[in-house]
Amino acid sequence: ETGVTQSPTHLIKTRGQQVTLRCSSQSGHNTVSWYQQALGQGPQFIFQYYREEENGRGNFPPRFSGLQFPNYSSELNVNALELDDSALYLCASSAGDLGGPYNEQFFGPGTRLTVL
């Protein structure tokens, strides 16, 4: 088990609604990355936060947004939910520039979002 926690575990929403997912990073980590994993697919990078600033974004529309707080925990917000947003949302924390050139990302268990 990593020290990364996510809440909630499961969530059911309807199309058009908004959702907020939360992630607590491992102690000592200042970087959080979010991934979307559709059923039967590998995780896809959404964005990364480093010391409270967005530091890289994947090919996701602006209705996917995030925050990182001073304690390095993070939120992922998705507005105007679509059916295709149904997926497992994973966050991963890493030590950023404190971790050397490799910077292993430690994944949480994920939040499973179902959009009806």
Add this chain to the structure above:
Amino acid sequence: QKEVEQDPGPLSVPEGAIVSLNCTYSNSAFQYFMWYRQYSRKGPELLMYTYSSGNKEDGRFTAQVDKSSKYISLFIRDSQPSDSATYLCAMRGVDNQGGKLIFGQGTELSVKP
């Protein structure tokens, strides 16, 4: 064309078999190559990582990277039923903050007793 291609399987082998899992990629900027294991309803956990080309061994697991062919492999020796999971290859370039990982689709492995 996806940046990382991985045969999704499923792959079923008897206990004790040698398992070979592979990925190909197209981006020559990738420098770090990783294999993750993901059990059902869990997040991915890192098995091994390799920097640039070469081999790396850890117990029953061996990772190989051939950058000239843009091809990476994971070998599992003496496979066990507990190895049954989805195996994801992932890769990234060099940067300071850990950067985005590009994952393959994942290969579902089942090891039968």
